[in-house]
Amino acid sequence: MDTATHIAMGVALGGIATADPAISENPVLFGAVLVGTIVGSHAPDFDTVLKLKSNAVYLRHHRGITHSIPLVLFWGWFISALIYVAVPNLDYGILYRWTALAVVIHVFVDIFNAYGTQALRPFSNRWIALGFINTFDPIIFVAHIIGFVLWGLGLDPTIVFLSIYFLLIFYYIKRYLEKKTMVKKLTLYFGSVEGVYASPTIKQGIWRLAITTEDSFYVARSIGGTIQIVHKYNRVPLPNNRLIATAKTDKNVAAFLSFSSVYRHEITEYDHYTEVRFIDLRYRAKDHYPFVAVVNISGNLDILSSYTGWVFSEEKLQDKLLIEE
Known part of the structure; x- marks a missing residue:
């Protein structure tokens, strides 16, 4: 997801955390947990600083090791430790649990877009990219904004955001089924395909597609379920020279x-x-x-x-x- 949505999710998680009386009844602990969930929700993307070195380094490592299992564990511990040093005498266990959860959620939601992550490292370097949620999805972002407004009006943030996330589950299912339908149509049309790369745009019902067959590459788009072939290229192997x-x-x-x-x-x-x-x-x-x-x-x-x-x-x-x- 994009930075704004990740941070919005961190704020929402901080609101959900108030379901714990130890947090809701302790303003200092609540503030620490909120900072933890906000920073934790963005921490795996700290690797964007690699752009300062070069695009090659950034491509090699973005959403790679920083989204891996060891680093997910590290981010939760490191951020919680920094907050605890700044604000001692807090319940470190509570602070760590919510901060670590924010990091886990960050990596989890990233696998649904087309870029994906190497979330299974060090056990596998395979990129996990399910490709049915845009990096910035207006519906997901606006849903959070509505939640913040309702929270500001005095509604219980736990109820508000759990309700929003329950509804978003159905939205994710809808997007998944849309992609599945497109892949099925393409398979029927071409007879067989070696790979389909699907990337949703920020507009509902419009997708970018790249299809690999035995002898060709096709670039296409899907609009309202109708697939349009935009470009076709012969699949020429790289010369061995x-x-x-x-x-x-x-x-x-x-x-x-x-x-x-x-x-x-x-x-x-x-x-x-x-x-x-x-x-x-x-x-x-x-x-x-x-x-x-x-x-x-x-x-x-x-x-x-x-x-x-x-x-x-x-x-x-x-x-x-x-x-x-």
């Missing part, structure tokens, strides 16, 4: 390939170098595919420049490559 082997050694390309599950490639020869470009087909904006990895390689197989990330024009991409040289 020294140029591609060199490209794969580049840190930006390696990070892209470790993250992208549906991509095509282009090889363009220029006078003094060859450009190898990898284009992720899961993300499309106005007939443009903004998530790419590009590496320029000399005739002597030296890497001249490279870049990976989201760019929305060819001019900006070339500027990025020049900066990296």
Whole structure:
């Protein structure tokens, strides 16, 4: 989920915590628990600071180790310990339980969007991405805002937010069934598919789709249950040669390939170098595919420049490559 929704969930969890008399009757403990649930609800995304180092490092690690089982346990302990040092003489057990729960909920809700997490590390590095809730879902966010208003009007926050989450369960089921129906339609249409990447947009009923068949990639969208094929690309295997082997050694390309599950490639020869470009087909904006990895390689197989990330024009991409040289 996005940062705003994660924090909203942290506040809501702090409200639910008032069901415990030890919290509701102790303003200091309530304040500590609220801080714990808010910070805990965002803590796994502290890895966004990796963007300051490079896009390659960020792609390698975002929602990776910071969302793993060991780090989930660590975040709850670490945040609770910091709060306890600042405000001693609290019931540490209560503080830790609610803070740790906020961290667990953060990782849990992240698996429902298209990006996913490596939540099973260290037992498995597989990305878990169920892909039927948008990173920012207006319905989920607005539901929390309504809950805050009702809390502010004096209603019991435990009842308010538990009621909201009960209703949101049905919303999640609805979105899951929508995705399942689309995948079934695609399977019937193509006969067989090797993979379907589905990503809901913030608009209800509109989805982005990337489909892999034996010999083709299809980019499509679903509007109100009607599937429209937007682009078709031949599925051309990567050449097994020294140029591609060199490209794969580049840190930006390696990070892209470790993250992208549906991509095509282009090889363009220029006078003094060859450009190898990898284009992720899961993300499309106005007939443009903004998530790419590009590496320029000399005739002597030296890497001249490279870049990976989201760019929305060819001019900006070339500027990025020049900066990296």
